[in-house]
Amino acid sequence: MPRSAANDIDDEGEVYRPPLISRSAANDDAEELKYPMLPGPAPSPVAAARPTVVPPSVVPPPPSVKPKPYFVPAKYQAEYRATHKAEIAAQKTAYFAANKHAILRSKLLGNLNNGVVKKPTKASILKT
Secondary structure, eight states, X not given: OOOOSSOOBOTTSOBOOOOSSOHHHHHTTOGGGSOOOOSSOOOOHHHHHSOOOOOTTXXXXXXXXXXXXXXXHHHHHHHHHHHTHHHXXXXXXXXXXXXXXXXXXXXXXXXXXXTXXXXXXXXXXXXX
């Protein structure tokens, strides 16, 4: 029968009293309560902690995978501009010819807003 605060009586009918000393101190002198020892010298804890080494012939070699080269956008852009140089120049001149006034206007406004010049000249006003 398990003991509790409400049930302090043993199976024999006696009142349960806790021991006066701790169990660990009581077990130090009792030879029959110690763990049984294996015959021979005890193994060192360092040797027991080391993992067992698997022979190299059992472990298969890792698969050889070639690393994938990284994509470098700056390098790709330089190569593209070098191979399509004539096409890019033609597109650029066509864009500037079509949007000449808007490009010049934004350039003048940028110079005025950034304080490069204080007021536009008469020639630049006539151009826009």
